[in-house]
Amino acid sequence: MSPLSSSPGITAPAAPETAHTADLVVFGGTGDLSMRKLLPALYHGDREGRLAPGTRVIAMSRGGLTDEDFRGKVDAEVRDRIPGGDPAVWRRFLDRLHHVSIDVGGRAADGGADRSGWDALSALLAGHEDRDRVFYLASPPRTFGAFCRELAAAGLVTPRSRVVLEKPLGHDLVSAQRINDEVGAIFDERQIFRIDHYLGKETVQNLLVLRFANAFLEPIWNSLWIDHVQITAAETVGTPGRRGYYDHAGALRDMVQNHLLQLLCLTAMEPPARNDREAIRDEKVKVLQALRPITGGEVERFTVRGQYVESGDMPGYLDEPASTPPTDESRRVETFTAIRAEIRNWRWAGVPFYLRTGKRLPRRVSEIVVQFKDVPHSIFPGGTPNRLVLRLQPEEGIRLHIMAKEPGAGEVTLKPVPLTLSFGETFTARVPEAYERLLMDVLAGNPTLFMRRDEVEAAWRWIDPILATWEASEQLPEPYPAGSAGPAGAHELLARSGRAWHEDLS
Numbered sequence: 001m002s003p004l005s006s007s008p009g010i011t012a013p014a015a016p017e018t019a020h021t022a023d024l025v026v027f028g029g030t031g032d033l034s035m036r037k038l039l040p041a042l043y044h045g046d047r048e049g050r051l052a053p054g055t056r057v058i059a060m061s062r063g064g065l066t067d068e069d070f071r072g073k074v075d076a077e078v079r080d081r082i083p084g085g086d087p088a089v090w091r092r093f094l095d096r097l098h099h100v101s102i103d104v105g106g107r108a109a110d111g112g113a114d115r116s117g118w119d120a121l122s123a124l125l126a127g128h129e130d131r132d133r134v135f136y137l138a139s140p141p142r143t144f145g146a147f148c149r150e151l152a153a154a155g156l157v158t159p160r161s162r163v164v165l166e167k168p169l170g171h172d173l174v175s176a177q178r179i180n181d182e183v184g185a186i187f188d189e190r191q192i193f194r195i196d197h198y199l200g201k202e203t204v205q206n207l208l209v210l211r212f213a214n215a216f217l218e219p220i221w222n223s224l225w226i227d228h229v230q231i232t233a234a235e236t237v238g239t240p241g242r243r244g245y246y247d248h249a250g251a252l253r254d255m256v257q258n259h260l261l262q263l264l265c266l267t268a269m270e271p272p273a274r275n276d277r278e279a280i281r282d283e284k285v286k287v288l289q290a291l292r293p294i295t296g297g298e299v300e301r302f303t304v305r306g307q308y309v310e311s312g313d314m315p316g317y318l319d320e321p322a323s324t325p326p327t328d329e330s331r332r333v334e335t336f337t338a339i340r341a342e343i344r345n346w347r348w349a350g351v352p353f354y355l356r357t358g359k360r361l362p363r364r365v366s367e368i369v370v371q372f373k374d375v376p377h378s379i380f381p382g383g384t385p386n387r388l389v390l391r392l393q394p395e396e397g398i399r400l401h402i403m404a405k406e407p408g409a410g411e412v413t414l415k416p417v418p419l420t421l422s423f424g425e426t427f428t429a430r431v432p433e434a435y436e437r438l439l440m441d442v443l444a445g446n447p448t449l450f451m452r453r454d455e456v457e458a459a460w461r462w463i464d465p466i467l468a469t470w471e472a473s474e475q476l477p478e479p480y481p482a483g484s485a486g487p488a489g490a491h492e493l494l495a496r497s498g499r500a501w502h503e504d505l506s
């Protein structure tokens with residue numbers, strides 16, 4: 001497939017082998033994301049023959065490392081993250097790695113601009129202008145504009161270049177627009193890949209297949225049959241070592257603005273006319289534009305925020321190890337949020353979409369639950385409405401809860417039983433990590449699973465009033481004990497209308 005060519009959509013088979021040799025330049029290549037996700041994903045791509053011979057990975061950071069230092073660091077810190085790794089492939093993979101030291105915004109001691117990092121990168125890339133070039137910005141978002149400007153100034157942006165932007169893109173609509181403008185001044189929109197790794201998860205892609213490749217669901221996928229939808233991303237992890245980032249993010253920016261809203265879009269969108277990247281992204285934007293704004297007094301009624309506090313041997317948010325002590329901002333940041341959202345269109349009028357995410361919860365569960373309405377007239381006592389559960393993690397699968405009769409004579413007793421499709425048991429192929437799929441798509445030039453500028457900005461437009469109201473409020477997030485199911489408010493959000501979370505998380 002040629003770079004940036006029209007490409008198949010979300011349900012196409014895994015990206016084809018990358019025919020082109022590429023230079024993948026990772027700004028922030030020594031950071032947490034790179035070491036935990038990107039490098040293992042690239043290794044798997046290499047093992048499966050999807051990295052063309054000669055493809056290089058050039059990490060950039062302020063670290064002052066040589067190629068050998070960086071290879072040693074990756075060998076020491078990444079190899080153990082890859083169970084069952086192949087030593088020969090590992091050696092070949094390490095040989096692909098390079099490191100260039102750079103300080104974006106850094107100045108030489110004499111006060112002049114320090115160009116040495118850019119000169120080193122230019123030297124490494126010189127003579128390889130015919131290769132695909134991917135600039136992956138895995139550094140803090142405030143550095144994105146500067147990186148792009150410097151790349152252009154160094155003459156490193158070729159027609160075969162792409163740029164990958166990590167989330168969250170900005171911290172509100174205005175900053176997201178600024179970053180989009182800055183990056184857009186250097187790269188064409190077709191060259192910009194805004195990543196949301198939830199879109200690379202297998203079940204998320206399966207959601208569209210389930211909806212649009214099966215005839216039985218679409219006729220009942222609307223407010224006539226569906227009572228409400230729940231979208232949960234519950235994590236057991238806290239934020240050790242991440243306060244610098246998390247104090248300025250919080251659960252709303254870190255998880256809802258991107259991952260949860262993407263899940264909502266894929267659940268709620270109209271059937272696209274074609275399985276094609278623009279058609280799917282057009283439909284997602286329409287959902288975001290139809291979200292009913294939550295403003296003023298409604299914010300308190302329709303949103304919940306919490307922060308975990310010490311419990312047993314688990315630290316609270318303020319006690320997590322960090323390089324700086326907690327500030328007032330730390331006290332105000334939410335590590336949990338739940339929201340009752342509504343989509344103002346014909347299909348979804350009156351159907352609440354409940355979103356929930358949090359850190360240091362008792363179980364790691366990410367799922368979409370579609371709860372159907374009660375039967376119009378029940379002839380059996382004790383029935384409960386059908387539920388369709390799409391489980392993203394830990395074990396991916398789809399489960400339909402239907403009512404069945406308990407075996408036995410006498411009175412009919414109803415029991416909800418699950419019809420389960422476990423991907424792990426049904427399919428033998430290894431399920432790739434989200435980043436693996438997405439990185440191979442970037443290298444192959446397939447943007448379907450990436451966010452378009454208008455999507456990101458429409459999501460911020462809905463998030464901003466909630467943030468503004470929280471920021472103006474004197475109230476602090478509701479404390480919840482680390483390891484508990486989150487603040488009581490999250491349960492009240494549903495209980496008010498006689499509903500309950502499918503997973504109580506305890």
Ligand SMILES: NC(=O)C1=CN([C@@H]2O[C@H](COP(=O)(O)OP(=O)(O)OC[C@H]3O[C@@H](n4cnc5c(N)ncnc54)[C@H](OP(=O)(O)O)[C@@H]3O)[C@@H](O)[C@H]2O)C=CC1
Pocket residue numbers: 027028029030031032033034060061062063102103104105137138139140141143166167168
């Ligand atoms: N970690 C994760 O799980 C996820 C992270 N992200 C996003 O990925 C990006 C990176 O996150 P993460 O890896 O956690 O962050 P880290 O702080 O762990 O890493 C940041 C990287 O950027 C480099 N860097 C920072 N400032 C500069 C600079 N001025 N010039 C050159 N290099 C610089 C750092 O190297 P050095 O300090 O040596 O210069 C380091 O390699 C962020 O945008 C984050 O929001 C998104 C999803 C998940």
Ligand SMILES: O=C1O[C@H](COP(=O)(O)O)[C@@H](O)[C@H](O)[C@H]1O
Pocket residue numbers: 233235237254255366
């Ligand atoms: O983007 C992020 O995602 C992770 C959760 O990802 P998952 O694939 O493990 O569900 C989250 O921990 C992190 O805070 C956030 O930045």
